[in-house]
Amino acid sequence: MYRIHHVEKLTDTIYKMDVEAPRVAKRCQPGEFVIVRTDEKGERIPLTICDYDREKGCITIVFQVVGQSTEKMKQLKAGDAFKDITGPLGKPSDFVDEDLETLKKKRYILIAGGVGTAPIYPQAKWLHERHIPVDVIIGARSKDLLILTEEMKEVCDHLYIMTDDGSFGEKGVGTDKLDQLVKEQQEHYDRCVAIGPMIMMKFVCLHTKELGIPTTVSLNPIMVDGTGMCGACRVSVGGEVKFACVDGPEFDGHQVDFDQAMKRQQMYKTEEGRRMLEQLEGETHHGGCGQCGGEA
Amino acid sequence: MPLRKEKVPVREQDAKERACNFDEVCLGYNEEEAVSEAGRCLHCKNPLCVGGCPVSIHIPEFIAAVKEREFEKAFHIINESSSLPAICGRVCPQESQCEGQCILGKSGDPVAIGKLERFVADWAREHHIMPEKAKEVKDQKVAIVGSGPAGLACAGDLAKMGYQVKIFEALHEPGGVLVYGIPEFRLPKDEVVAPEIENVRRLGVEIETDVIVGKSVTVDELMEEEGFDAVFIGSGAGLPKFMGLPGEQANGVFSANEFLTRNNLMKAFMDYDTPIFHGKKVAVVGGGNVAMDAARTALRLGSQTYIIYRRSEAELPARLEEIHHAKEEGIVFHFLTNPVEILTNEDGWVTGIRCQKMELGEPDASGRRRPIPVEGSEFDIEVDGVIMALGTSPNPLISSTTEGLETDRRHCLVADKEDGATTRPGVFAGGDAVTGAATVILAMGAGKAAAAGIDKYLKKV
Secondary structure, three states, X not given: OEEEEEEEEOOOOEEEEEEEOHHHHHHOOOOOXXXXXXXXXXXXXXXXXXXXXXXXXXXXXXXXXXXXXXHHHHOOOOOOEEOEEEEEEOOOOHHHHOOHHHHHOOOEEEEEEHHHHHHHHHHHHHHHHOOXXXXXXXXXXXXXXXXXXXXXXXXXXXXXEEEOOOOOOEEOOHHHHHHHHHHHOOOOOOEEEEEOOHHHHHXXXXXXXHHOOOEEEEOOOOOOOOOOOOOOOEEEEOOEEEEHHHHOOEEEHHHEOHHHHHHHHOOOHHHHHHHHHHHHHHHHOOOOOOOOOOOO | OOOOOOOOOOEEOOHHHHOOOOOOOEEEOOHHHHHHHHOOOOOOOOOXXXXXXXXXXXHHHHHHHHHOOOHHHHHHHHHHHOOOHHHHHHHOOHHHOHHHHOHHHHOOOOOOHHHHHHHHHHHHHHOOOOOOOOOOOOOOEEEEEOOOHHHHHHHHHHHHOOOEEEEEOOOOOOOOHHHHOOOOOOOOHHHHHHHHHHHHHHXXXXXXXXXXEOOOEOHHHHHHOOOOOEEEEOOOOOEEOOOOOOOOOOEOEEEHHHHXXXXXXXXXXXXXXXXXXXXXXXXXXXXXXXXXXXHHHHHHOOOEEEEEOOOOHHHOOOOHHHHHHHHHHOXXXXXXXXXXXXXXXXXXXXXXXXXXXXXEEEEOOOOOEEEEEOOOOXXXXXXXXXXXXXXXXXXXXXXXXXXXXXXXXXXXXXXXXXXXXXXXXOEEEOOHHHHOOOOHHHHHHHHHHHHHHHHHHHHHO
């Protein structure tokens, strides 16, 4: 069992938890993830490691309630425990193994979309602690979906916040800011890291390709075991089949087939949606979702 | 008493009924049937059956005990050689092992050794007979990587010798392929696998789940920081193969590993959270036991199911019993057929599988006749799901994170056949991690051999 030390509600749907997982905390690096299972009947879901405390043996995870499993996780309080947490999984971000002197000559721009701010955070922190120039753009639909902005400010040189509706920071999307920085302010970046919804990463990549900035993305396909034994998370990168859980989750964004990856994400969507509706509405759920054949 | 040529038939669930449930197909012998079948054994002075068993169970001795109704004694005889008899009695390909050697098989049915082993193990479990813990306790520690058949067999034997044994398992449940791969209807999890693993724990073996050796901890750390004197790697061959066909990334295409893991380990067929694909028509590509398991699982989830195999029926590598069961349950076989493309609609879902007819040419390196495509023979089968059961290879995670561990071209660990010693002192390996995908009992045999090798090594250190 993996005990929860602290729970914080960041927005209406996003939660942050510090959880005891000593083996993971001891070895994890930016870019890696864990697989968690809440209880005996629970499914295995992947979550990025947002932060870690090696001394306490704790890791920080951030999740958005999107389906049945995250709905269950939301119910957990400090003192409760996860049935299983396993990791660290995946490959660490490329910069972790780069020569530090070479790295210090590079300037990074990190672009986070929504809950993708959580996996961007440990990367900014790692780079900033080593005095590598790093700017961060956080984009969200509106003010109440922004997370970790204060924490992020501490771990980067410049933080830009964008909201679709202009309710906080500047109005617009992350790529607007990137265009402005590069085209108007003549800022130069050697590498971009973009993490967020698939569609957001796809658009960032279209922009950075045009701007000539090499771009890393962190993919979030469906996963089961997370150790390479099933291929549920397979993606096409540069025309080759890769398993995101062992070959990634970070890939060269200009090589990823996003359209295919987005189609694969839909695979269990209807079933998951149906289950969540059933659970939320219980006996009163008699169709209407358009999938289960019930009367609307 | 005259020789009885035919074995006592074993009771099975009716084919129509079982095609709709996940309960065990084979019901096994009862006491009377077991005693009667045991009566057919000739108790050969030089028993060939024992030579056919990869862990050399004292077969005539345990069968003699069954005949005398001394079931507890029979269990302890088996336990000297095997820690997982309820499992082996169910999933071993006995026709090519112990029973394949039985002298009675020359002029009739061989003794049903597997069914007798299963009976004894099930009887012992029902009567709470358990293996005994070692009396002597040694202070040396052995780490076992992987809790599949190889790891469990190795751990069981080392614990009986008195070593302190700890198994590290990547998934949340121990058992390896016994829990995620082989379906419930061949090997019940709660009733058979869990108690069998509990018996290994009872011998003193500790099991830590959720530990991925190579990521959560390395072999070097186990030896240098956690104080293990020797390590056995039984991490299996879990990486699925795909064919590289157009359309293979479509929605509705699964590796057999994913499909079976969702169903068996995550219990998608029950009231659990993990979803699974329920196709109307499903094609399973391949002809091994995994293909049979995937097809029979899809059938039970309500799909009309086809098996697509590029050679002919005679070359099917699956167990005869499983092929027979699959046919009885209504699975349709397309022999000498090979997929060339997976057809999809614009939303990215599978709509069919384009196949090519094959004919058999000259024997290849494996001794089986090589399938050759027949030109212009393409035809489509309408399906909404495809399961790829083409075999698996070892995960390079451990070999790539451990100094001095040699592998071959197929990522298999290089290990001595006799004692499992790898190229690194103190590190042993066995099972599919060394041989590539093989059988449960060969993995157990390798685990057993490595336990003897580790014992010898630790006595010298």
